[in-house]
Amino acid sequence: AQSVAQPEDQVNVAEGNPLTVKCTYSVSGNPYLFWYVQYPNRGLQFLLKYITGDNLVKGSYGFEAEFNKSQTSFHLKKPSALVSDSALYFCAVRPLFGNNRLAFGKGNQVVVIP
Amino acid sequence: GAGVSQSPSNKVTEKGKDVELRCDPISGHTALYWYRQSLGQGLEFLIYFQGNSAPDKSGLPSDRFSAERTGGSVSTLTIQRTQQEDSAVYLCASSSSSGPAYEQYFGPGTRLTVT
Numbered sequence: 001a002q003s004v005a006q007p008e009d010q011v012n013v014a015e016g017n018p019l020t021v022k023c024t025y026s027v028s029g030n031p032y033l034f035w036y037v038q039y040p041n042r043g044l045q046f047l048l049k050y051i052t053g054d055n056l057v058k059g060s061y062g063f064e065a066e067f068n069k070s071q072t073s074f075h076l077k078k079p080s081a082l083v084s085d086s087a088l089y090f091c092a093v094r095p096l097f098g099n100n101r102l103a104f105g106k107g108n109q110v111v112v113i114p
Numbered sequence: 115g116a117g118v119s120q121s122p123s124n125k126v127t128e129k130g131k132d133v134e135l136r137c138d139p140i141s142g143h144t145a146l147y148w149y150r151q152s153l154g155q156g157l158e159f160l161i162y163f164q165g166n167s168a169p170d171k172s173g174l175p176s177d178r179f180s181a182e183r184t185g186g187s188v189s190t191l192t193i194q195r196t197q198q199e200d201s202a203v204y205l206c207a208s209s210s211s212s213g214p215a216y217e218q219y220f221g222p223g224t225r226l227t228v229t
Contacts (some may be wrong), residue, residue, distance in 0.1 A: 032214045032215055041222070043220035043222045044207075044220040045220070046219065049215070049217055051215045090156065090157065095214065099170070100164070100170065101159050101172075101173070102147070102159070103159070104156045105156055106155060106156035107156055
């Protein structure tokens with residue numbers, strides 16, 4: 001079964017500095033990878049996805065993620081963090097073929113310090 | 115357009131009572147998912163509906179949990195004889211297809227507290 005690891009519970013970054021949120025995955029065959037963000041008392045919002053093609057994927061709010069097949073990683077990045085980026089970030093994976101489950105990581109709390 | 119809506123937003127119930135949680139997916143979305151979010155535990159898949167196909171119930175934690183989707187639209191998640199460990203936020207999501215490339219759109223969730 002597919003799974004996701006987000007190794008850091010919390011990521012602290014100063015406003016204006018680069019932000020990276022790490023994600024590694026395990027899946028049979030080729031993966032479809034997603035990042036979602038959750039603001040307090042809100043549902044999850046889709047940020048970006050990797051399906052095929054370029055390993056660097058650009059998404060909403062200036063976020064991007066890089067797919068690395070050899071390292072089975074899909075790290076989320078933003079060149080310059082904003083205080084408003086403070087939220088809970090979830091990485092998710094599902095297989096190209098097989099079940100339709102989307103497996104989520106436990107989430108990373110990002111705190112952007114003014 | 116309208117997003118996924120869930121009701122109630124908060125539910126407090128006594129241990130042993132039954133509860134029903136409702137989800138209205140985005141109009142036209144054929145796939146509907148239920149997840150449970152517990153503090154520090156990420157999202158746990160519960161059940162998945164796609165059109166008229168039999169649902170994938172493999173994530174339901176016990177036989178106290180059940181769900182139905184009427185008319186291919188609204189879904190209800192029912193928890194019978196609630197236990198304190200059922201306390202969590204229950205999230206519903208829908209997507210325009212069940213294909214793996216399609217992102218899911220989430221509702222705001224129902225926070226269930228079992229006392």
